[in-house]
Amino acid sequence: MKRADKAARIGAVLDELYPDPVGPLCERDGDAYRLLIKVVLSAQCTDARVNAVAPALFARAATPEAMARLPAPTIERLI
8 A cells, every 4th residue: 555545545534533633722613813823822832821811812813814913922922
């Protein structure tokens, strides 16, 4: 069995066993922007802490454009 075939088989089995996986940082109604920010933050602290600070952060910066407009000290205080 070729490596690509083996990977495809493993992927198919995992899809069957876990058809709708959700990790601790995922949101059912989330988007790529929110997930990216949470993943970056999780490199520095626990997922539980990320989930605790994320609502306040996203209330101030719901879009990448809004985040870019926030001064760094404001972001630092929020996280």
